[in-house]
Amino acid sequence: MKKSQGQVLLGISIVTRASVLAILIGLALNLKYLNWKNGYNLSRLVGLAAGEWWKLFYEIYDGFFSMFGDPLTIAQSNAGMTWSIRIMGVPFTDPIAFLSVLLKNHHIEVGFGLGLIIPLTLSLTFGRVFCSYVCPASLLFFSTSRLRRFLLKFFYFPDVQMSRGSAYGVLCGGLVLSYIFTHGVWTHILPYFAIGQTIFHAIGFGTLSSCFVVILGFVLADLLLGNNFTCKYLCPTGQLLGFIGSKSVVSIKRDAADCIDSCNACTVVCHLSVNPKVDETKNCSLCGECLIACPTKCLSIGVRP
Amino acid sequence: MKRRNFISSFIIGLILPFIMPLVSKFQASPLVRRFLRPPGAKSEKEFLDLCTACGQCANVCPNQCITLLGFEEGLDQLATPAIVARSRACILCMACTQVCPTGALEKLPMTEEGKKSVNMGKAVLMEDICFSYHGRTCGACYRACPLPGKAMTIGLYEQPTIIEDACVGCGLCEQACIHMPQAIRVIPRFEIEQNEASKS
Numbered sequence: 001m002k003k004s005q006g007q008v009l010l011g012i013s014i015v016t017r018a019s020v021l022a023i024l025i026g027l028a029l030n031l032k033y034l035n036w037k038n039g040y041n042l043s044r045l046v047g048l049a050a051g052e053w054w055k056l057f058y059e060i061y062d063g064f065f066s067m068f069g070d071p072l073t074i075a076q077s078n079a080g081m082t083w084s085i086r087i088m089g090v091p092f093t094d095p096i097a098f099l100s101v102l103l104k105n106h107h108i109e110v111g112f113g114l115g116l117i118i119p120l121t122l123s124l125t126f127g128r129v130f131c132s133y134v135c136p137a138s139l140l141f142f143s144t145s146r147l148r149r150f151l152l153k154f155f156y157f158p159d160v161q162m163s164r165g166s167a168y169g170v171l172c173g174g175l176v177l178s179y180i181f182t183h184g185v186w187t188h189i190l191p192y193f194a195i196g197q198t199i200f201h202a203i204g205f206g207t208l209s210s211c212f213v214v215i216l217g218f219v220l221a222d223l224l225l226g227n228n229f230t231c232k233y234l235c236p237t238g239q240l241l242g243f244i245g246s247k248s249v250v251s252i253k254r255d256a257a258d259c260i261d262s263c264n265a266c267t268v269v270c271h272l273s274v275n276p277k278v279d280e281t282k283n284c285s286l287c288g289e290c291l292i293a294c295p296t297k298c299l300s301i302g303v304r305p
Numbered sequence: 306m307k308r309r310n311f312i313s314s315f316i317i318g319l320i321l322p323f324i325m326p327l328v329s330k331f332q333a334s335p336l337v338r339r340f341l342r343p344p345g346a347k348s349e350k351e352f353l354d355l356c357t358a359c360g361q362c363a364n365v366c367p368n369q370c371i372t373l374l375g376f377e378e379g380l381d382q383l384a385t386p387a388i389v390a391r392s393r394a395c396i397l398c399m400a401c402t403q404v405c406p407t408g409a410l411e412k413l414p415m416t417e418e419g420k421k422s423v424n425m426g427k428a429v430l431m432e433d434i435c436f437s438y439h440g441r442t443c444g445a446c447y448r449a450c451p452l453p454g455k456a457m458t459i460g461l462y463e464q465p466t467i468i469e470d471a472c473v474g475c476g477l478c479e480q481a482c483i484h485m486p487q488a489i490r491v492i493p494r495f496e497i498e499q500n501e502a503s504k505s
Contacts, residue, residue: 188325
């Protein structure tokens with residue numbers, strides 16, 4: 001059976017999000033590798049000190065980094081969390097980090113500003129794709145929404161309707177907090193940053209970060225208050241990227257001739273409350289769920305006319 | 306109606322992050338801060354303005370000495386990097402200064418000159434409890450010092466003397482001290498700055 005465009009996109013989105021999660025875990029393990037590389041510089045000693053599995057891990061890391069040059073230097077050019085990350089020396093900066101630093105300092109380091117290029121280009125071309133292809137937290141919320149759909153068969157949960165203004169409110173509140181205290185307060189406001197912190201603290205330091213409580217709160221909000229409540233109403237990054245990408249090059253298209261007037265399948269299924277039925281594409285993250293739900297297959301994703 | 310909905314949602318969203326200062330009130334805020342900032346850190350106020358808590362410095366530290374703070378030091382230190390010298394001190398490899406994206410840690414070369422230009426704090430020796438000043442030859446701190454002869458000199462019975470101008474405050478002497486409680490301590494630079502500000 002040939003897979004439809006929507007199913008392919010959904011598959012890709014799960015794979016990319018899982019690989020981002022894997023990169024985060026790999027970066028946290030980088031700390032262990034660097035320690036052994038500096039301390040032992042020999043896989044046999046690592047095997048004696050930590051065990052066979054860690055020896056294998058050390059050999060894989062060492063082999064991978066040796067492909068590019070001096071392993072220690074290359075390994076040290078990979079660092080960070082979802083907030084401001086550096087992969088093979090290429091910096092990525094969160095737009096909110098940029099805003100937060102700009103507000104407090106009025107000047108920006110060049111490398112930090114250049115890190116904005118890739119995220120901004122992505123969101124100007126594809127819209128809010130960060131939310132369903134990159135954000136490691138959205139994988140958690142994706143499974144939470146499936147769990148909610150299952151639990152709704154047996155229980156009643158309310159579906160709270162708010163305006164998207166609350167995300168802008170969180171953005172302003174967070175900026176004020178970070179101005180008063182430090183930029184570190186964002187660790188407890190942004191879901192993906194909280195996930196990054198939790199992974200880094202758990203693997204790097206062996207401690208449970210207090211961000212774990214925040215993630216739990218977001219999951220509970222998703223489960224009890226509404227489908228993807230956090231992504232829709234609480235996450236300032238998604239809202240900001242949706243605003244930047246509201247005139248994106250690639251977007252969702254509707255073939256009006258095939259569309260059935262009485263059908264609302266796409267509007268109901270969308271977890272970001274986008275309405276493809278009336279050709280509204282702002283905040284669309286190209287996740288492909290509506291393409292699967294559409295009975296006449298009149299929706300497709302392509303270059304905006 | 307739509308505008309009213311937007312404004313009420315905006316206010317709800319605005320209030321939500323302010324739960325955090327209320328929660329952090331339950332944590333005791335310490336009077337004396339005994340952690341060091343990573344090498345190359347600017348003055349404390351500038352550092353806190355620039356540090357985005359991205360954790361890159363902690364991620365590249367080969368000695369695993371940089372930790373990220375939690376709520377225990379108060380909200381204005383949340384998730385910023387710190388070094389606790391007594392548990393694990395800085396080896397001055399300068400890897401963290403190379404990756405800092407915002408310039409909270411100034412780039413320093415990975416050479417002897419780079420080591421000397423670091424200013425994390427100053428070591429203070431308490432001669433009344435130091436082993437070497439009481440006839441028991443020790444010298445552990447001198448063996449640990451990354452700038453022997455420059456930041457610390459040694460005399461009869463391995464009695465250490467700190468040369469304050471050259472001491473970079475890496476904390477290796479504090480980590481190495483075999484006396485309990487430690488006879489040599491590193492006073493963090495921001496504590497020194499604070500003291501000088503309160504004096505003048």
